Amino acid sequence: ILNVEQSPQSLHVQEGDSTNFTCSFPSSNFYALHWYRWETAKSPEALFVMTLNGDEKKKGRISATLNTKEGYSYLYIKGSQPEDSATYLCAFDNYGQNFVFGPGTRLSVLP
Amino acid sequence: EADIYQTPRYLVIGTGKKITLECSQTMGHDKMYWYQQDPGMELHLIHYSYGVNSTEKGDLSSESTVSRIRTEHFPLTLESARPSHTSQYLCASSAPGTGGLSGYTFGSGTRLTVV
Secondary structure, X not given: OOOOEEEOOEEEEEOOOOEEEEEEOOOOOOOEEEEEEEOOOOOOEEEEEEOOOOOEEEEOOEEEEEEOOOOEEEEEEOOOXXXXXXXXXXXXXXXXXXXXXXXXXXXXXXX | OOOEEEEOOEEEEOOOOOEXXXXXXXXXXXXXXXXXXXXXXXXXXXEEEOOXXXXXXXXXXXXXXXXXXXXXXXXXEEOOOOHHHXXXXXXXXXXXXXXXXXXXXXXXXXXXXXX
């Protein structure tokens, strides 16, 4: 069974702080790495799909990087806002197989 | 606007009852999935389907069963609910023929409590 890890498990930051967290995944048979944001009582929402080593994606204040050789991806949030509070999930995708999800990082942004 | 619908959102039910959690999608996706998540834990795949009349067990053993009679509908049934089944159940689907670059589309989940 493939293992996908995320750290930290939870994080509390003040509004305006920048933060980042990590997703670690197997470096073999890599096809894509997906990031999702999951707000309480809502559906997980796709943030990024990352496929190439060295990829960097950005959406507003959120960005992500990918290192497939060493098997990790970072998610960065610049100037955190209370509406960024959510659980951030990463999912490892090796083509043709089902996604393997990490346990998530629960972010709380305090006003 | 949701393209994948789960009902009910919340359910509290007594031990021994039979329950069906509904999941429907309007995107024509072939692949559908059921995940179970306990608080603070990762999503565990319990069932998936490649299309009509296809059902497979996931990585986590589950006493639930699923059916896929229509492309858009993937219900999950517990014949006799027990307190150990208390969890959140999340349904998802993905576009056909891809390894997932389009990703999964998720429902809002059903939070089940068995008392």
